[in-house]
Amino acid sequence: MATLMVPENLVYERPRSFTDAPTHYCPGCTHGVAHRLIAEVLDEMGLAERTIGVAPVGCAVFAYNYFDTDFVEAAHGRAPAMATGIKRVLPDSIVFTYQGDGDLASIGMGEIVHAAARGENITVFFINNANYGMTGGQMAPTTLPGMKTTSSPDGRDVETQGYPIRMAEMLATLDGAAYVVRRSLHDPANIRKAKKAIRIAFEVQDRKLGFSMVELLSTCPSNWNLSPVESLKWLEEHMIPFFPLGDYKVAPAVAELKI
Amino acid sequence: MARELWEGNQAIAEAASRVGLEAYFGYPITPQNEILEWMSRRLPELGRAFVQAESELGAINMVYGAACTGARVMTSSSSPGISLMMEGLSYIAGTEVPMVLVNVMRGGPGLGNIAPSQADYNQICKGGGHGDYHPIVLAPASVQEAVDLMPVAFDLAEKYLNICCILIDGSIGQMMEPVELPEMRPVQRKDFPWAVTGAKGRPRRILSSIYLDPPEEEKTNLRLLRRWQEVQEKELRYKEYFTDDADFIVIGFGTAGRVALSAVRAARAQGIKVGLFRPITVAPFPYKRVAELAQRVGAFLVVEMNAGQMLEDVRLAVNGSIPIEFYGRLGGVVPFPDEILSEIQRVAKAKLSADADPIANWMKRMEMVAR
Numbered sequence: 280m281a282t283l284m285v286p287e288n289l290v291y292e293r294p295r296s297f298t299d300a301p302t303h304y305c306p307g308c309t310h311g312v313a314h315r316l317i318a319e320v321l322d323e324m325g326l327a328e329r330t331i332g333v334a335p336v337g338c339a340v341f342a343y344n345y346f347d348t349d350f351v352e353a354a355h356g357r358a359p360a361m362a363t364g365i366k367r368v369l370p371d372s373i374v375f376t377y378q379g380d381g382d383l384a385s386i387g388m389g390e391i392v393h394a395a396a397r398g399e400n401i402t403v404f405f406i407n408n409a410n411y412g413m414t415g416g417q418m419a420p421t422t423l424p425g426m427k428t429t430s431s432p433d434g435r436d437v438e439t440q441g442y443p444i445r446m447a448e449m450l451a452t453l454d455g456a457a458y459v460v461r462r463s464l465h466d467p468a469n470i471r472k473a474k475k476a477i478r479i480a481f482e483v484q485d486r487k488l489g490f491s492m493v494e495l496l497s498t499c500p501s502n503w504n505l506s507p508v509e510s511l512k513w514l515e516e517h518m519i520p521f522f523p524l525g526d527y528k529v530a531p532a533v534a535e536l537k538i
Numbered sequence: 539m540a541r542e543l544w545e546g547n548q549a550i551a552e553a554a555s556r557v558g559l560e561a562y563f564g565y566p567i568t569p570q571n572e573i574l575e576w577m578s579r580r581l582p583e584l585g586r587a588f589v590q591a592e593s594e595l596g597a598i599n600m601v602y603g604a605a606c607t608g609a610r611v612m613t614s615s616s617s618p619g620i621s622l623m624m625e626g627l628s629y630i631a632g633t634e635v636p637m638v639l640v641n642v643m644r645g646g647p648g649l650g651n652i653a654p655s656q657a658d659y660n661q662i663c664k665g666g667g668h669g670d671y672h673p674i675v676l677a678p679a680s681v682q683e684a685v686d687l688m689p690v691a692f693d694l695a696e697k698y699l700n701i702c703c704i705l706i707d708g709s710i711g712q713m714m715e716p717v718e719l720p721e722m723r724p725v726q727r728k729d730f731p732w733a734v735t736g737a738k739g740r741p742r743r744i745l746s747s748i749y750l751d752p753p754e755e756e757k758t759n760l761r762l763l764r765r766w767q768e769v770q771e772k773e774l775r776y777k778e779y780f781t782d783d784a785d786f787i788v789i790g791f792g793t794a795g796r797v798a799l800s801a802v803r804a805a806r807a808q809g810i811k812v813g814l815f816r817p818i819t820v821a822p823f824p825y826k827r828v829a830e831l832a833q834r835v836g837a838f839l840v841v842e843m844n845a846g847q848m849l850e851d852v853r854l855a856v857n858g859s860i861p862i863e864f865y866g867r868l869g870g871v872v873p874f875p876d877e878i879l880s881e882i883q884r885v886a887k888a889k890l891s892a893d894a895d896p897i898a899n900w901m902k903r904m905e906m907v908a909r
């Protein structure tokens with residue numbers, strides 16, 4: 280057994296940028312996957328000692344318990360403003376926010392749009408799970424037309440409840456945004472692509488190239504009332520057609536990066 | 539340093555940048571735009587951070603972020619903007635990080651107007667945002683006093699890990715007065731043991747206002763309260779004029795206190811033995827000193843540019859022991875010294891009762907004026 284612990288045989292370990300705390304996320308939720316990818320990239324780039332994370336109000340409110348970096352906890356939606364304040368006085372630090380769709384696309388719409396417009400040199404991880412997870416599955420700005428939630432019990436009626444917002448597409452129109460992409464966490468191939476995007480986003484910040492955001496399509500089995508496996512399938516079949524994966528903004532300086 | 543003619547808002551902004559301000563975040567609103575405008579030129583020139591935020595919500599949360607790094611940071615705003623900042627102020631109080639807020643009050647409620655007012659005394663002195671917390675509130679009555687209080691405000695904020703507010707109105711913000719500004723000091727970022735700066739060579743730090751476990755939140759509340767008690771014991775500031783031999787005393791803060799001083803001087807010239815008590819810390823309010831004065835004089839006349847908000851604190855201190863009269867102007871109307879002088883003359887002659895309702899009596903007199 281002991282030989283398994285020899286480093287050259289090690290194929291999988293807990294990222295060093297993680298603490299020992301087990302996460303509180305529901306079984307099958309992809310918040311944990313997103314956390315892990317961020318921590319792996321922090322490890323690979325050796326950024327943890329310079330990093331300050333900004334946790335949101337939402338299911339990831341306790342993100343600071345899991346990352347072994349300095350962290351602050353923002354008010355609902357205000358993470359990009361708080362990140363701006365930190366980054367402006369510590370320009371050589373690495374500052375990232377981690378926000379849900381209610382946090383970023385509803386109550387925090389003003390803060391995210393203007394952080395991107397200013398070209399604020401921060402990185403945003405945007406977890407799009409099509410609902411308000413923490414408060415029990417209410418409709419979010421990203422809830423799909425016809426999708427049932429606890430506050431759209433007959434399915435989102437676009438006549439009275441409006442249309443979902445595609446944040447990556449919207450922020451990509453802003454000149455201050457250097458790197459804006461959408462990825463998904465529903466299978467290993469996509470998870471690998473998501474990690475690559477997270478890496479590029481941090482590289483963009485480290486080289487002071489401007490605002491970067493990686494939108495990550497995520498599952499919420501508990502509130503979707505689906506099993507973890509069904510949730511992954513539901514994401515692929517319903518969310519990706521509405522929220523197409525892709526690179527929405529890659530500024531010329533970012534396109535030249537060799538990573 | 540020489541005395542120079544400065545506009546209040548600009549003098550405040552320049553004083554802050556001379557005492558180590560590292561970052562300013564704000565949003566335009568009259569009558570404090572000159573602070574934002576001054577900072578927009580001055581701070582980049584000094585290599586420091588300035589952002590015109592997308593809203594006061596954005597501004598206060600930028601302040602929150604910068605405050606978490608231990609940097610000297612401030613914002614400024616006026617009534618509607620301060621209302622919008624209340625969410626962030628509560629988070630900042632709950633996270634126990636220092637910041638300075640310059641609050642230039644204007645007429646309200648609602649959009650109100652841009653004239654000088656003191657109607658936001660309760661809002662800022664009694665907390666404003668949700669939860670049990672107390673900002674320290676300093677109310678200068680001149681441009682010089684405001685300038686002198688800037689370094690005090692930062693020191694208090696950092697010493698007590700608290701919000702410190704400079705509370706003025708548009709008249710102090712926009713009047714020109716000769717002032718002596720502080721010398722330019724270099725920025726000295728303190729090595730606070732709580733500041734988030736990146737966990738290099740030390741365990742990570744977390745700054746948050748969340749305490750899900752109620753007993754932990756209760757401990758936090760008690761910690762805030764203990765600090766507040768210390769502020770109450772050690773940091774009270776006020777000015778007294780002609781109080782030694784006074785038969786009765788006018789009480790007013792900021793601009794109202796300053797106008798009242800002119801009236802008190804005029805009354806003294808007429809032989810009326812009246813004094814003035816002008817609190818500078820309006821939060822914490824100098825209850826003890828007011829109670830002591832109440833033992834020595836026959837009455838208080840409280841003068842404010844609001845409907846009697848500080849009056850409640852005076853009544854608390856006096857606890858029914860002597861009569862209190864009130865004179866207020868509202869909605870952005872600034873009282874003239876003559877108005878206060880005639881109130882002083884009235885109080886000097888009137889037969890007063892400690893049981894009378896100062897607000898009801900004042901309203902009766904006001905309605906005559908308004909008609």
Ligand SMILES: Cc1ncc(C[n+]2csc(CCOP(=O)(O)OP(=O)(O)O)c2C)c(N)n1
Binds near residue numbers: 406
């Ligand atoms: C000002 C304010 N309004 C409402 C709330 C309640 N609240 C907490 S979490 C949340 C929704 C979070 O949903 P989302 O951002 O989609 O993240 P998720 O939980 O799905 O990860 C809300 C509305 C709050 N904390 N503060």
